[in-house]
Amino acid sequence: xxxxxxxxxxxxxxxxxxxxxxxxxxxxxxxxxxxxxxxxxxxxxxxxxxxxxxxxxxxxxxxxxxxxxxxxxxxxxxxxxxxxxxxxxxxxxxxxxxxxxxxxxxxxxxxxxxxxxxxxxxxxxxxxxxxxxxxxxxxxxxxxxxxxxx
Amino acid sequence: xxxxxxxxxxxxxxxxxxxxxxxxxxxxxxxxxxxxxxxxxxxxxxxxxxxxxxxxxxxxxxxxxxxxxxxxxxxxxxxxxxxxxxxxxxxxxxxxxxxxxxxxxxxxxxxxxxxxxxxxxxxxxxxxxxxxxxxxxxxxxxxxxxxxxxxxxxxxxxxxxxxxxxxxxxxxxxxxxxxxxxxxxxxxxxxxxxxxxxxxxxxxxxxxxxxxxxxxxxxxxxxxxxxxxxxxxxxxxxxxxxxxxxxxxxxxxxxxxxxxxxxxxxxxxxxxxxxxxxxxxxxxxxxxxxxxxxxxxxxxxxxxxxxxxxxxxxxxxxxxxxxxxxxxxxxxxxxxxxxxxxxxxxxxxxxxxxxxxxxxxxxxxxxxxxxxxxxxxxxxxxxxxxxxxxxxxxxxxxxxxxxxxxxxxxxxxxxxxxxxxxxxxxxxxxxxxxxxxxxxxxxxxxxxxxxxxxxxxxxxxxxxxxxxxxxxxxxxxxxxxxxxxxxxxxxxxxxxxxxxxxx
Numbered sequence: 001x002x003x004x005x006x007x008x009x010x011x012x013x014x015x016x017x018x019x020x021x022x023x024x025x026x027x028x029x030x031x032x033x034x035x036x037x038x039x040x041x042x043x044x045x046x047x048x049x050x051x052x053x054x055x056x057x058x059x060x061x062x063x064x065x066x067x068x069x070x071x072x073x074x075x076x077x078x079x080x081x082x083x084x085x086x087x088x089x090x091x092x093x094x095x096x097x098x099x100x101x102x103x104x105x106x107x108x109x110x111x112x113x114x115x116x117x118x119x120x121x122x123x124x125x126x127x128x129x130x131x132x133x134x135x136x137x138x139x140x141x142x143x144x145x146x147x148x149x150x
Numbered sequence: 151x152x153x154x155x156x157x158x159x160x161x162x163x164x165x166x167x168x169x170x171x172x173x174x175x176x177x178x179x180x181x182x183x184x185x186x187x188x189x190x191x192x193x194x195x196x197x198x199x200x201x202x203x204x205x206x207x208x209x210x211x212x213x214x215x216x217x218x219x220x221x222x223x224x225x226x227x228x229x230x231x232x233x234x235x236x237x238x239x240x241x242x243x244x245x246x247x248x249x250x251x252x253x254x255x256x257x258x259x260x261x262x263x264x265x266x267x268x269x270x271x272x273x274x275x276x277x278x279x280x281x282x283x284x285x286x287x288x289x290x291x292x293x294x295x296x297x298x299x300x301x302x303x304x305x306x307x308x309x310x311x312x313x314x315x316x317x318x319x320x321x322x323x324x325x326x327x328x329x330x331x332x333x334x335x336x337x338x339x340x341x342x343x344x345x346x347x348x349x350x351x352x353x354x355x356x357x358x359x360x361x362x363x364x365x366x367x368x369x370x371x372x373x374x375x376x377x378x379x380x381x382x383x384x385x386x387x388x389x390x391x392x393x394x395x396x397x398x399x400x401x402x403x404x405x406x407x408x409x410x411x412x413x414x415x416x417x418x419x420x421x422x423x424x425x426x427x428x429x430x431x432x433x434x435x436x437x438x439x440x441x442x443x444x445x446x447x448x449x450x451x452x453x454x455x456x457x458x459x460x461x462x463x464x465x466x467x468x469x470x471x472x473x474x475x476x477x478x479x480x481x482x483x484x485x486x487x488x489x490x491x492x493x494x495x496x497x498x499x500x501x502x503x504x505x506x507x508x509x510x511x512x513x514x515x516x517x518x519x520x521x522x523x524x525x526x527x528x529x530x531x532x533x534x535x536x537x538x539x540x541x542x543x544x545x546x547x548x549x550x551x552x553x554x555x556x557x558x559x560x561x562x563x564x565x566x567x568x569x570x571x572x573x574x575x576x577x578x579x580x581x582x583x584x585x586x587x588x589x590x591x592x593x594x595x596x597x598x599x600x601x602x603x604x605x606x607x608x609x610x611x612x613x614x615x616x617x618x619x620x621x622x623x624x625x626x627x628x629x630x631x632x633x634x635x636x637x638x639x640x641x642x643x644x645x646x647x648x649x650x651x652x653x
Contacts, residue, residue, distance in 0.1 A: 008582075038326060075368075078368055085568065111541070135192075
């Protein structure tokens with residue numbers, strides 16, 4: 001149990017308090033079950049936060065520092081890549097993302113150029129053929145594509 | 151009756167029918183394997199095609215797609231940790247860890263064999279049930295459904311790994327998540343934050359995809375290597391065979407979960423996701439090695455798969471004999487029946503008994519064929535887990551995007567999946583059980599709905615008027631109490647042993 005776990009538990013506790021506040025505004029039949037579930041969550045989270053706080057207080061800070069230093073270097077880049085998916089989807093739409101997302105990852109992972117180009121293109125062709133042509137599923141076009149085409 | 155059975159078998163084995171069955175198997179498997187191609191959506195797309203067909207061919211084709219889709223869903227769940235269909239999520243909980251240990255072949259073999267055994271069981275029960283099904287179905291009202299959901303929720307006590315407190319917190323939050331959206335009881339909007347998107351509640355598929363698949367992708371990308379991390383570097387037929395044998399070795403579990411699945415299938419409105427998790431929870435509770443669940447116990451693959459496919463038999467009976475669908479695919483099949491001019495209901499088991507039997511036999515045959523295709527390709531499929539992560543990571547993320555988007559062609563579902571991906575990653579990192587959150591999310595709404603319905607129709611003493619509900623209540627209390635006593639006695643004997651050792 002470290003600081004991260006404590007922070008996560010505190011965030012959950014705050015979310016539960018927020019939800020409880022909202023629940024009180026509902027009519028009885030609508031708030032009965034949410035109140036039961038949220039009250040249980042609140043009690044357990046308070047106990048969890050107290051326990052984690054106490055454990056952290058009694059812990060030697062040195063090993064925690066050591067742990068922080070051992071953090072994987074790839075981690076922030078992966079988060080950035082995943083978080084970047086959503087703006088990419090919004091801007092380039094479905095097909096643009098299906099091609100660009102794997103390409104960026106493969107290049108970042110230093111895959112060779114042949115795989116980096118053929119795999120995203122293959123995915124693009126496969127998904128377009130299956131979803132758009134075969135099943136007639138409307139694929140989100142993004143905001144750039146329709147603007148460019150007018 | 152016997153004559154109708156023979157007629158049903160003859161119809162299915164008719165040379166002009168077989169191509170439709172094979173085509174149905176291929177379409178169903180593709181739909182099941184690829185996230186985003188929902189079975190119900192595919193059936194709806196194919197509905198206009200069946201207009202001009204012979205009713206027997208058309209219905210068999212649709213039913214086989216539905217059956218094969220159930221089989222295919224487990225493949226992506228096991229190989230990538232991405233549920234091919236929402237009802238394959240429980241299979242993923244132990245199937246994916248097995249794949250990570252290099253045992254994908256065993257998990258696939260086991261899942262397919264258990265599915266087939268479940269489907270055959272469901273079909274046989276379906277046949278035996280015809281004379282007595284009506285009173286059984288009518289016996290299940292809202293108090294019984296309420297207690298069934300409570301029984302499912304009680305499995306939270308055994309499903310969480312690690313901290314029990316964190317498991318319960320996750321379950322409670324899962325229950326609250328199930329309340330998001332329009333409350334049909336009062337017409338109130340709950341926890342929508344004023345956003346229209348949340349009015350219909352949270353979609354199961356994006357939530358599950360996010361919670362389970364994205365954290366695994368993050369792990370795979372950051373740790374590098376392949377999905378299979380075990381000592382094994384290849385998959386042979388012996389692995390697949392071992393999985394098949396495992397299903398026979400655990401025949402009693404297959405039978406019990408098939409019985410649960412069939413019973414749940416008979417009850418209209420109980421989704422496959424619910425029945426899968428109840429089977430999974432039951433398997434863990436009754437297992438000799440419950441501590442291994444979630445980290446690659448083959449029983450965790452066998453139980454949900456057999457239950458899920460056995461459920462199809464029960465659902466088919468209720469849909470055909472009473473016109474009550476258990477889920478979206480059955481709604482489409484009922485629609486196809488009506489389009490073809492056949493009225494579901496008692497006529498199906500009186501006037502159209504041969505068609506009824508044709509469908510039962512094709513359901514069983516469809517499952518067997520789909521299973522055979524999966525088993526034959528299991529060795530090749532399992533090798534995917536030995537492909538390096540750098541190539542697999544973008545493909546899995548694309549499957550997540552497609553799977554989430556395909557539910558309602560809404561790009562906001564992808565955002566939801568990614569949001570739950572972040573939550574799932576933190577939950578995994580800080581040991582909050584994602585499984586119990588899922589159970590709460592699936593069953594929370596059921597519990598509330600049936601509780602309020604029972605209260606409104608039967609008053610506060612609704613449990614007392616139903617012997618079945620009382621029986622289910624007793625089973626729940628007994629299950630929880632036995633777990634509690636087991637835990638206490640374990641602690642007591644451990645303490646005694648330690649004292650003896652000290653002396």
